[in-house]
Amino acid sequence: MGLPDIFKRFPGQRILVLGDVILDWYWWGQASRLSPEAPVPVVRKQRTSLQPGGAGNTAANLAALGAHVSLFGVIGTDSHADELRGALSVHGVETSGLIADGGRPTTTKTRVIAAHQQIVRVDEETTEPISEDIVADVLKAVKKYLGDAEAIVISDYAKGFLTPSLLEAVIGEASRAGKRVFADPKGADLSRYRGVFLLKPNRLELGLLTGLPATTHAEVLAAGSCLAKSMAGTHVLVTEGSEGMTLFSQSQPPEHVAPTPRQVFDVTGAGDTVLAVVAMAITAGASWSQAMQLAAEAAGIAIGQMGSVAVSLKSLRVLADLHD
Numbered sequence: 001m002g003l004p005d006i007f008k009r010f011p012g013q014r015i016l017v018l019g020d021v022i023l024d025w026y027w028w029g030q031a032s033r034l035s036p037e038a039p040v041p042v043v044r045k046q047r048t049s050l051q052p053g054g055a056g057n058t059a060a061n062l063a064a065l066g067a068h069v070s071l072f073g074v075i076g077t078d079s080h081a082d083e084l085r086g087a088l089s090v091h092g093v094e095t096s097g098l099i100a101d102g103g104r105p106t107t108t109k110t111r112v113i114a115a116h117q118q119i120v121r122v123d124e125e126t127t128e129p130i131s132e133d134i135v136a137d138v139l140k141a142v143k144k145y146l147g148d149a150e151a152i153v154i155s156d157y158a159k160g161f162l163t164p165s166l167l168e169a170v171i172g173e174a175s176r177a178g179k180r181v182f183a184d185p186k187g188a189d190l191s192r193y194r195g196v197f198l199l200k201p202n203r204l205e206l207g208l209l210t211g212l213p214a215t216t217h218a219e220v221l222a223a224g225s226c227l228a229k230s231m232a233g234t235h236v237l238v239t240e241g242s243e244g245m246t247l248f249s250q251s252q253p254p255e256h257v258a259p260t261p262r263q264v265f266d267v268t269g270a271g272d273t274v275l276a277v278v279a280m281a282i283t284a285g286a287s288w289s290q291a292m293q294l295a296a297e298a299a300g301i302a303i304g305q306m307g308s309v310a311v312s313l314k315s316l317r318v319l320a321d322l323h324d
Helices: 003-008 055-064 079-090 132-146 164-177 203-210 217-230 270-283 288-303 313-322
Strands: 014-019 021-034 041-054 068-075 094-100 108-114 117-124 151-155 180-184 235-239 245-248 255-257
Touching (some): 021 055, 041 055, 041 079, 055 151, 055 270, 068 132, 151 164, 180 270, 245 288, 255 288, 288 313
Parallel strands (some): 014 068, 014 151, 068 094
Antiparallel strands (some): 235 245
8 A cells, every 4th residue: 555545544543542641841041151059051931832741742643643532641630730631632632531630740841941952851740550440430431432443552651650450451452342552661561561562662661671782773683573572463663763663573574664864853752753653554554664664754853853743644744755
C-alpha cells in the first residue's frame, strides 16, 4: 500500500491512550547576567506557554494526525489540572477518562528557557501508585470504549498511574478483544508489558529491561535481539537518537532506519511523537518500513522546535512527498 492510501486511513481512527499525563509549563526569557546572590543566571521572564506532556503529548500527537483520542490518566484537583484539561482540549483530545485524585498533585514540569537553552526544570509530582479503586474505575471506562477502538497506546513515565494490576488487566482485555497495544516502557520490570504488540524503548530503557549494555548501535543489536526473543509475539522498536531506530522481532532480522537530518533544538517529547506515528501508521495498514520512516520524519520535526510538539498530518504528508 502506498503512503497516499495510508494517509487516507489516518483520520477517524479511534485510539485509547493510557499513561502518566503531565503539564509542561515553559517560562521564556533572556539571561544577560549572573545573580549577585549565587552563581546562577538571572532570567528576565518575557512570556509563558504550556503544552500537554507525557501521555498527554502522545495523545495530542495522535489527535494532530487525525485520530479520535480518548485519554486515561490521573490528575489532581489543583489549578494545574484545569490548565492541563484546557491544553488537551485545544488539541482535540477527549479528557473524560482523566480521573481527579485530591490526594496528589497534577504532575507538572516547569522549564525556564533563555536563548533557546533550558536553564532549569522544576517538577511537581508524586510517584505513589494509584489506588485499586481508581484502577477499577479506569478499567471500567476502558472496557466501555474498547469495542470501538482500533488500538491502545500506553505511555509510561513511572508517575504511579500504570500499576502492574492496571497494565495486566488492560493488556488482557485488549488481547481478548483483538486490539493491538503499543507501549513506551519505563523501568526494568519487563513483566509489566508482556502481551503488548509493540514495545518502544530507547537505549537507556533497553539496557534497563535487558541488563545488557546498550549505548552503541552494535550493543543495541545484541540487546534488542535478546529482548525480542524473550517476548514472543512482541515487536521491539528501539529509538537510538542521532542513530535512528531499529526494529526487532522474533522471526525477522533487525530492520534499521536512519534519522532524518535536522538541527536539534529540543528532544523533549520526541519519543511520544515516534510512538504516536508508528501506532497510527501500523493501524492504518503501513508496513514496518513505512511506519518507521514516517516516525523518523515526524521526530525530525519535533526536535527542530523547543518544547513538546504535536506533529500534524499535513506536515507529515508534505515531508513524505518531499522524500518520495
